[in-house]
Amino acid sequence: MESKFVYVTYIGASPEKVWEALTEGDISEQYFFGTRIESNWEEGSSVTYSRNGEVTDEGSVLKYDPAHELSFTWTNKSDDTPRESPTVVTFKLQHMDSTVKLTLIHDNLVKTDIVEKEGTYEGFNNGWPAILSNLKTFLETGETLPALSL
Numbered sequence: 001m002e003s004k005f006v007y008v009t010y011i012g013a014s015p016e017k018v019w020e021a022l023t024e025g026d027i028s029e030q031y032f033f034g035t036r037i038e039s040n041w042e043e044g045s046s047v048t049y050s051r052n053g054e055v056t057d058e059g060s061v062l063k064y065d066p067a068h069e070l071s072f073t074w075t076n077k078s079d080d081t082p083r084e085s086p087t088v089v090t091f092k093l094q095h096m097d098s099t100v101k102l103t104l105i106h107d108n109l110v111k112t113d114i115v116e117k118e119g120t121y122e123g124f125n126n127g128w129p130a131i132l133s134n135l136k137t138f139l140e141t142g143e144t145l146p147a148l149s150l
Contacts, residue, residue: 003109003110003111003114004105004106004107004108004109005104005105005106005109005114005124005128006103006104006105006106007103007104007128007129007132008101008102008103008104009101009102009132009133009136010096010099010100010101010102010136011099011100011102011135011136011139011140012098012099012139012140013100013139013140014100015067015068015093015095015100016067017139018067018093018100018102018135018139019066019067019070019093021135021138021139022037022070022091022135023037023039023041023070024037025037025038028049030138030144031131031134031135031137031138031139031144032049032131032134032135033130033131033134033147034051034052034147035049035050035051035056036049036050036051037049038050039061039072041061041064042061042064043061043062043063043064044060044061045060045061046058046059046060046061047059047060047061047072047073055077056076056077056078057074057075057076057077058074058075058077059072059073059074059075059086059089060072060073062088063090067093067095068092068093069090069091069092069093070090070091071088071089071090071091072088072089073086073087073088073089074086074087074088074089074106075087081110081112083108083110084108085108086108087106087107087108087109087124088105088106088107088108089104089105089106089107090103090104090105090106090107091103091104092105102132102135102136104128104132106124106128109124130145133145
């Protein structure tokens, strides 16, 4: 059974700043707990997330509409879960005066992608809120939350 995870947050920043944070590796390393995103951001091109120079997650750009919507496939290199297709991450930005409504949708999930356990960052339902909370804190204050063990 496939499902999806949706997370919504409101960020006191411009759509351009939120977009830059989602697509620039130097910024992602700061709020994504040391994880760097890299891509040339053309539809069909590759996307990689790496920690300490090692690619941990990869995919392909599906949609690139600056300051509005970003979507790409997502495959965790250490995940050996049988899947019919890769998961898909979509970020939607909605400008609301001086605030951006950021909606994350992570599709094509299987049961084991959701971890119902307290005190963990395992599972997309636990990891994404930590990452996006740190993104919000970083963009609004210039500071990040304490480092997590992901």
